[in-house]
Amino acid sequence: MKKIFVTAILAVVALGSWAFYPKTAAAPEYMQLSVYGGSGRPVLVIISPRGEVTEETLTTKAKGEYKYQALVLMKLNELRAQGWTVAQMQQTETRNPDPEHPMLSPNVVTTAVYLLERN
Numbered sequence: 001m002k003k004i005f006v007t008a009i010l011a012v013v014a015l016g017s018w019a020f021y022p023k024t025a026a027a028p029e030y031m032q033l034s035v036y037g038g039s040g041r042p043v044l045v046i047i048s049p050r051g052e053v054t055e056e057t058l059t060t061k062a063k064g065e066y067k068y069q070a071l072v073l074m075k076l077n078e079l080r081a082q083g084w085t086v087a088q089m090q091q092t093e094t095r096n097p098d099p100e101h102p103m104l105s106p107n108v109v110t111t112a113v114y115l116l117e118r119n
Contacts, residue, residue: 026119031084033114035072038107042068044075072112079116087117 029049035058036043044056060067076086090113097106 029118030087031079031116031118033072033075033079033116035068035112036109037068037111038109044072076114083118084116085118086114088115089113 031049032045032047034045034047036045042058044058046054046056048054058068058071060071062070092111094109094111095106096109098104
């Protein structure tokens, strides 16, 4: 009788410890949000985890040089509310001189790329 009782207790302890065994985490999803700004209005490009690409030209009535950055920040806050976090951010500035008009200032294209992650 004591052997059956001890065996039953060991079985319950083994099954109880199995419940707390670490489970494998789900693979994270990634999304890319890019903002391309040149001489015209900036374009917001979103690449979803399923590979769907959406393009949106940013428009605002706000004044100032940071008016489009405010729109990007609003979009990032909206995605954060959906569970996305910024895993990485990169900003580049490219100057492309116009060979036909070398005396004019070069065309400057600013690109900001945000890699978003959701577990």
